[in-house]
Amino acid sequence: MTWDWGAVRAFLPHFWDGLLVTLEALALGSVISFVLGLVWTLLMRAPTRWVRWPVGAVTEFVRNTPLLVQLFFLFYVLPERGLTFSALTTGVFAIGLHYSTYTMQVYRAGIEAVPAGQWEAALALNLPRRRTWTAVILPQAIRRVVPALGNYVISMLKDTPMLMAITVLEMLGRARLFSQQHFQFTEPLTVIGVAFILVSYLASLLLRALERRLVR
Amino acid sequence: MTTGLWELVLRGVWTTIQLLVYSALLATVVSFAVGMARTHRLWIVRFLAGFYTEVFRGTSALVMIFWVFFVLPPAFGWQLVPMWAGTLALGLTYGAYGSEIVRGALNAVDPAQREGGIALSFTPWQRMRLILLPQAVPEMIPPFSNLLVELLKGTSLVSIMGMGDLAFSGNLVRLALQQSAEIYTYILLIYFVIAFALTRLMRGLEKRLKHGVGTAPGTPSGARAAKKTQTGGVGAAEGGVA
Numbered sequence: 001m002t003w004d005w006g007a008v009r010a011f012l013p014h015f016w017d018g019l020l021v022t023l024e025a026l027a028l029g030s031v032i033s034f035v036l037g038l039v040w041t042l043l044m045r046a047p048t049r050w051v052r053w054p055v056g057a058v059t060e061f062v063r064n065t066p067l068l069v070q071l072f073f074l075f076y077v078l079p080e081r082g083l084t085f086s087a088l089t090t091g092v093f094a095i096g097l098h099y100s101t102y103t104m105q106v107y108r109a110g111i112e113a114v115p116a117g118q119w120e121a122a123l124a125l126n127l128p129r130r131r132t133w134t135a136v137i138l139p140q141a142i143r144r145v146v147p148a149l150g151n152y153v154i155s156m157l158k159d160t161p162m163l164m165a166i167t168v169l170e171m172l173g174r175a176r177l178f179s180q181q182h183f184q185f186t187e188p189l190t191v192i193g194v195a196f197i198l199v200s201y202l203a204s205l206l207l208r209a210l211e212r213r214l215v216r
Numbered sequence: 217m218t219t220g221l222w223e224l225v226l227r228g229v230w231t232t233i234q235l236l237v238y239s240a241l242l243a244t245v246v247s248f249a250v251g252m253a254r255t256h257r258l259w260i261v262r263f264l265a266g267f268y269t270e271v272f273r274g275t276s277a278l279v280m281i282f283w284v285f286f287v288l289p290p291a292f293g294w295q296l297v298p299m300w301a302g303t304l305a306l307g308l309t310y311g312a313y314g315s316e317i318v319r320g321a322l323n324a325v326d327p328a329q330r331e332g333g334i335a336l337s338f339t340p341w342q343r344m345r346l347i348l349l350p351q352a353v354p355e356m357i358p359p360f361s362n363l364l365v366e367l368l369k370g371t372s373l374v375s376i377m378g379m380g381d382l383a384f385s386g387n388l389v390r391l392a393l394q395q396s397a398e399i400y401t402y403i404l405l406i407y408f409v410i411a412f413a414l415t416r417l418m419r420g421l422e423k424r425l426k427h428g429v430g431t432a433p434g435t436p437s438g439a440r441a442a443k444k445t446q447t448g449g450v451g452a453a454e455g456g457v458a
Contacts, residue, residue: 066372076396197274
């Protein structure tokens with residue numbers, strides 16, 4: 001086994017570019033998944049089954065099929081329908097959509113964990129429906145679910161390399177490009193492998209600190 | 217779509233299922249070995265098992281697959297057949313996730329059960345085999361069921377390495393037909409059907425295993441509640457004898 005530090009040095013500039021794209025995709029994907037997940041949860045509480053049923057079926061379908069094929073679907077089908085986005089935009093949307101089907105379960109559990117007394121108090125104070133949600137239920141529910149949402153952000157980080165398959169040059173894409181140009185596979189792949197471990201470890205430390213502050 | 221193209225898809229289904237079965241077997245072995253090692257009495261064994269879990273859970277499955285395909289061959293001078301390379305990468309990665317499930321379930325067994333084993337002077341291995349595992353395994357099935365669906369979704373990653381699985385056959389058909397919506401809808405549906413079948417299978421397994429230890433399925437706290445009434449019953453019987 002040969003290890004060439006020169007190759008590592010040559011790869012580093014590409015690595016930083018890739019890391020930036022990875023983090024960008026992660027941040028935007030997280031935001032989409034947090035918002036969409038909340039939308040799904042609230043729709044699943046709709047009074048009519050004509051809303052609950054389709055939402056439940058679609059999210060179940062998205063959750064149980066591979067993100068990679070969903071990426072291909074969006075990347076190739078949308079342009080055929082006349083909608084052209086950049087690869088990164090498509091990828092971010094696909095990741096956000098995929099993970100929103102996970103975060104919706106987290107939100108649901110959080111909302112169900114709000115004590116019944118809170119609902120009754122809001123009713124007794126004659127709070128309007130919107131205010132009950134925004135001022136009483138959601139602030140308590142979201143505080144509870146932050147750790148679980150954070151775990152999904154870490155999972156999302158580990159799924160961002162899939163964006164490489166639709167030509168996004170994130171960390172793995174950069175590593176593959178570099179390997180093919182210089183015919184050195186060991187160094188770039190190992191560098192990004194270690195980078196993933198470090199980033200997800202740091203993220204989990206951060207999350208634990210956040211958890212201590214929020215959940216009492 | 218022509219019959220020839222369907223044949224291609226079917227061959228993809230077969231490869232996906234083979235890969236799923238092999239990597240699920242490897243992942244099960246890894247999760248039990250590592251998960252049990254994390255409850256070992258020697259700190260060095262616990263540390264190594266914990267290190268393994270952190271490393272393989274920390275990295276991405278796709279990066280792992282690239283590593284096994286491209287770094288292992290020059291580093292160690294041997295190359296794996298794609299099927300085994302994929303099995304190795306997926307089995308080791310998802311095994312690390314599974315080891316957390318095993319560790320959690322073993323720790324959730326009532327400590328009195330372990331103490332009972334010590335009092336009866338069982339060896340550590342006998343305790344594990346006869347007392348802890350029979351009670352812990354049924355509790356592991358629901359999380360393992362989720363992990364199995366994740367693994368199924370993970371198998372699609374090998375298509376990036378050019379292995380002819382279901383996702384790869386979808387790409388081939390897309391190239392042949394020059395249109396994507398139809399074939400990718402079919403591919404997604406097939407994955408969904410496989411995932412649905414797996415979930416059902418695991419639910420049946422859970423029912424059988426929980427029946428074996430006398431708890432109802434779908435109640436995570438059922439085991440503890442049932443155990444309490446059971447021990448209460450035994451205690452009452454003893455009281456009656458005395």
